[in-house]
């Protein structure tokens with residue numbers, strides 16, 4: 001009896017000192033929830049989570065799986081994702097992505113999971129790459145290996161989200177490259193992960209490089225998308 005009550009006390013104090021918060025609105029919620037019931041109702045789940053193509057997808061990605069439309073409170077979730085305390089939105093979205101990928105049979109085709117790289121400077125500043133965190137959740141859930149050193153992000157002075165659509169294409173071409181000591185991915189089917197897809201320029205460029213390295217095919221997985229079928 002004493003042990004049980006101590007465990008309960010322990011949980012109570014952890015929750016008291018570090019209250020569990022909703023990954024979208026930051027409201028205090030019970031310890032075993034990720035998103036509160038109000039946010040859950042309002043989240044803009046995509047009716048069709050598979051985007052066959054997007055404007056700037058020059059055919060380098062076979063299919064892209066996305067969970068939410070990038071609007072409403074999903075924007076707050078992504079905003080939190082870029083702040084350490086909100087990484088659970090990545091876990092939450094990553095688990096949905098994994099479910100869709102498994103249910104559609106795509107997971108069976110995947111050999112390797114990877115992610116859109118972040119520049120060293122930005123990663124040092126933030127402390128982590130949220131795309132890597134999402135890829136880690138998905139890789140674990142679909143039981144496939146995560147490969148970290150396939151692509152690199154070369155530091156450029158301009159961030160993608162500050163540019164117009166046509167400028168993003170040019171910037172994406174300049175920003176990414178193949179990692180010098182990358183693993184052999186010849187003949188492998190890759191799942192490329194990121195937090196948000198907007199014009200698709202970044203994912204398309206990364207997929208182009210993976211194909212150049214000998215990958216058989218590239219699929220995409222993102223938490224949010226601005227593109228609709």
Ligand SMILES: [Zn+2]
Pocket residue numbers: 022023024025026027035036037038039040
């Ligand atoms: Zn909430």
